Every structure is written in structure tokens, then in C-alpha cells.
Amino acid sequence: MSSRPFKRLLLTGAAGALGRVLRPAMRGHASVLRVSDIQPMEASGSDEVVVCDLADKAGTDALVAGCDAIVHLGGISVERPFEEIIESNIRGTFHLYEGARRHGVKRVVFASSNHVVGFHPQDEHLQTDCERRPDGYYGISKAFGEDLSRFYFDRYGIETVCLRIGSAYAAPKDQRMLSTWLSFGDLEALVGRSLLAPEIGHLIAYGMSANPSVWWSNAKAARLGFAPQDTSAAFEGASALPAALPGSPEARYQGGSFVVRGPFETLPEVPQ
DSSP, X not given: OXXXXXEEEEEXXXXXXXXXXHHHHHGGGEEEEEEEESSOOOOOTTOEEEEOOTTOHHHHHHHHTTXXXXXXXXXXXXXXXXXXXXXXXXXXXXXXXXXXXXXXXXXXXXXXXXXXXXXXXTTOOXXXXXXXXXXXXXXXXXXXXXHHHHHHHHHHOXXXXXXXXXXXXXSOOSSTHHHHEXXXXXXXXXXXXXXXXXXOOXXXXXXXXXXXXXXXXXXXXXXXXXXXXXXXXXXXXXXXXXXXXXXXXXXXXTTGGGGGXXXXXXXOOXXX
């Protein structure tokens, strides 16, 4: 008999940057790992590979069927026009939770984002219950996902950990990431604890490593049993990383460059 806690675990967005990182680690949590993305993926081991557009309600319902838990990374992960964001990040997340309700899924790990609070100044230290100040359409879609998951817990008892992920990369890429960086190892551990921690109800946690200077409280992540093992202080030459122009919005607000991206409108030419 398998000692793995789940019979079948669904990982959406498995072809994305973080999905590719998490896919091997997630196999240890389930007898069967079902991986899904809108993009084709290579088969690996006994993984069930499903190509699915989350904007397709029937397809998403079939994707969720038979799963015990979900790690939801699927969707657009950068700032884009609202018309694009709404299909995958808003409509798609709704379809996923509807599938979870219909098929009795009781635990979801939702990849939220620090961009839910991106318009807070960098000199603020935030708790998870702070005022949400999204820095773009992407951040708005993640705030919607947090509210949607709360609704599905209150009404249907589906537990969710919303992870406001900072900057998950192999190494920090700029000065901002010295505060927001989340190592891949810490990401894997945080998602694992979010899947396994008992009786979490609906919980929002920030995703960051043990960096020297941080903008967010990690108290809720500690409640999950997560203790970060990595730190941005380990990188030599960090002081030489690119920095935002002093006094610019990117330097003032926690969302960095996201606070100035867009608008994306394309207006028709006006006859002269």
C-alpha cells in the first residue's frame, strides 16, 4: 500500500517555469500525478498528462475528476491586457473551483502573488490581512482568486492555502528580489507543507525565503510548518544587481516594474 497522502494530485500550469520546477517534487505526494497545461508537455514516468484550457468549463471539470487535491499554478503569470487575464486567471480559476466542488476535492494550493499588494510602499511591513492594493490586472486576478477560494471554503468546505509568491527564481535578478526572493527549494517545501498541514481552513501566506530585508510577515507560513532554508544574503555581488531609478514608482512600491506596465489599449487611428 502506498504511503503517499493523495491518490491523485493535479498540478495545473505544469509546463510553466514554476510548474517545471514543482513537477518532480509533487510526485512524492501522490500515487498518481496529473499534470496539465494549455501547452503540450512531454510524458514523464507514470504522470498523467492532460492538455487543457482552463477557460473551457467542461474540459476543466473533466480535468479535476478523480483528483484528491490540486496545486493550481495555471494561468497568465505576468501583466497582460485584461481581456487575456480574464479568460485564464478569472474564468479559469472559477472553473477549477467548480470542478473541485463537483468532484469532492478538499484541498487546493492556489498560487496567488505578491502583486495583490504591489501598491504598498516598500517601507511597509505587511501582514496577510493588510489592505489589498493590486498593481495591475494580474494582481487583480489573484485578489479575485483569494476571494473566490474563501467563498468556496465558507460555502463548500474546500480548504485553500493562497500563496502570495514573491520572486521564485534560481537566484535574485535585481535589487528588489533581495527582499522578495523565494528559492526553488523553499518553494517546493512551502507547497508541500500547504498540501499536508492539517485543518488549515482558508489561509493566506507569503512565499519568500529567509532574506535579510523583507516586506512581509511569514507568520502564516510558519503555521503551516514551513521554515525557509535559503536566503538572498548568500549571493555574492548582490549589491551590483540592477536597481530601479531612485524616486521612480518601481523604486517606491513593492510591485516593482508591475506598477508601471500598461495600459495595453490599441486605439484606432484618427483621420487627420
